[in-house]
Amino acid sequence: MRDAPPLPSSPGFWRSPLRGPRLTSVLGLVLLVGITVLFVTGLVSYAAYNPDLAPVNDKTPDKGLLGFYLFAWPTNPQWLYRLTQGVHVTLGVTLIPVLLAKLWSVVPRLFALPPARSLTHALERLSLLLLVGGALFEFVTGVLNVQLDYLFPGSFYSLHFYGAWVFFAAFVAHAVLKAPAAVRNLRRLREKGEEGEEFEKGEEGDLVAPAPDPPTVSRRGALWFVGGGSLLLFGTTAGQNFDGPLRRTALLAPHGGAEPGSGPSGFQINKTAAYAGIDTAETGEDAWRLVVTGSVAGRTETVRLSLAQLRQLPLHSAALPIACVEGWSTSDQWWRGVRLRDLAALVGYEDDPPDVLVESLQRRGAFRHAALRANQVADPRSLLALYVNGVRLTPDHGYPARVIVPAAPGVLNTKWVARMTFGRL
Incomplete structure (x- = not known):
């Protein structure tokens, strides 16, 4: 009689030799910086609408205390919104490979049993579930809006705004719980080098497959692959912030390609x-x-x-x-x-x-x-x-x-x- 195949909750189910604290820590620290910038630029860009000025400007009228930070949007420098929203969208697209790699690297934890070994562990699992769900929701709705093909029911503004707060709350909670371990992992990585087997089986060693398949690429190669994907997305998105030939490089942006016409009026528009x-x-x-x-x-x-x-x-x-x-x-x-x-x-x-x-x-x-x-x-x-x-x-x-x-x-x-x-x- 054949043995039943292992379940996702079984350590033997996950066989990749790449998973481990080193990969997870590097990706996590990149996202720690990148998502913080995304969140701040998103809030600042929302304030640019002056939503507290009049109901016609406010697409999230039930935000309550979440609008505590709103301020009168300035007119200087004149390129302020161009910068904040350009960074927000371009960085969001660029981080997609990093986010997917991070989710892949920790997916065994989503199925780990028992669900909670302690109060701290329970809080970590809860923050992880909210973090994964919130990240997927925010990135998917953001990309759909950028592509002018928003498909979700309801207003993009309100859903993206409330989703951002839920996601960032889970992100902060998870970062507080995991940042010390991530920093220790990177410090030990510098001390023990690339082949620190003892390091991988130490703290957070639950990500390491007990019987891994033979490696086909190194962890460093995997990071280069993720970084290359981010660089490719950056190169095919950032051009939408510029005129002339650079705009034609924005293959993944709706306003990439040639300008809509020529002459003095041949610059981009949104609605015809x-x-x-x-x-x-x-x-x-x-x-x-x-x-x-x-x-x-x-x-x-x-x-x-x-x-x-x-x-x-x-x-x-x-x-x-x-x-x-x-x-x-x-x-x-x-x-x-x-x-x-x-x-x-x-x-x-x-x-x-x-x-x-x-x-x-x-x-x-x-x-x-x-x-x-x-x-x-x-x-x-x-x-x-x-x-x-x-x-x-x-x-x-x-x-x-x-x-x-x-x-x-x-x-x-x-x-x-x-x-x-x-x-x-």
Whole structure:
């Protein structure tokens, strides 16, 4: 009678000679640094939406105490959001091979029996389960969002935000429990070298297969393989943050490849006019009007401006990038239009411009309405742009008028603007 095959809970089930404290410790320390940066840049990028300013900006209204850190998003430096979200997305994609290798290296522990040998061990197992589940959820939803093919039910913003807190709480708990052992393992690795068999069977030796298969690659070779995979993903993603030939290297990013056109307006966009449901009859020069409203001292004032009248107002220029939550960005484009603070002055705010609610003509897609803080309105580079790079805006770039604000996420740079309400959100 043949012996029954070993179960995953049996040490004999796992036969790879690569598993062990050395591999796990190196991968764990890389993730310790990388995931911490991911978490911080994610929280900072969320703050860039000014979610505590107005309900239209807040996609996670039930966050409660999790929004304790929110602050008024600055306008300097102008490339701030381009940096934070570019790092967040590019680093997240780059860490995928490291995360998968780390999960592979510790998978025997998910099936280990008994489930808990002590309170500390029980807490470690719980943190590990939350960590694995949270990591897979965050990375999968993040990649789907980057690829503009988000498939999960519900809002990406809220699910990714809450999932990040659950994941990071488990990550911190697991790091606190395991970091001392990881550091000791690396110190012993330096002392005993690559072939420290005694080291592998010491602390955390439960990862070592008691009857391993013959090795086909060294642990160092496995680390080089993981590092090469990360380098490949980095090289095929990071280019989305640049213009010109480098963007064509972003094969795994939705905004890689050639620019969508040529000439002054040939730079990346997110939503086209057709996708947003823009009716050209509404944006014609004779039909379109900008409605500007303000309430000062209990009195409401409204001004309606045609495109010709806007062009007669003092026009100013600013060199600002476009940066999107999916991680892509452009270099500085030259925008020309009316300062937002000058529009606020038209309805009574001569000195200190207030917050503003901006409404778009778009019919489909998120952020048809967006709110900007007073500091964003007051910045002299914040414009209701009519031109870019010396030419009139194209329909896909927001014709007849769009908002452009330094350091703001792309969705707050509202296109196809129809109404601006100052001082009452």
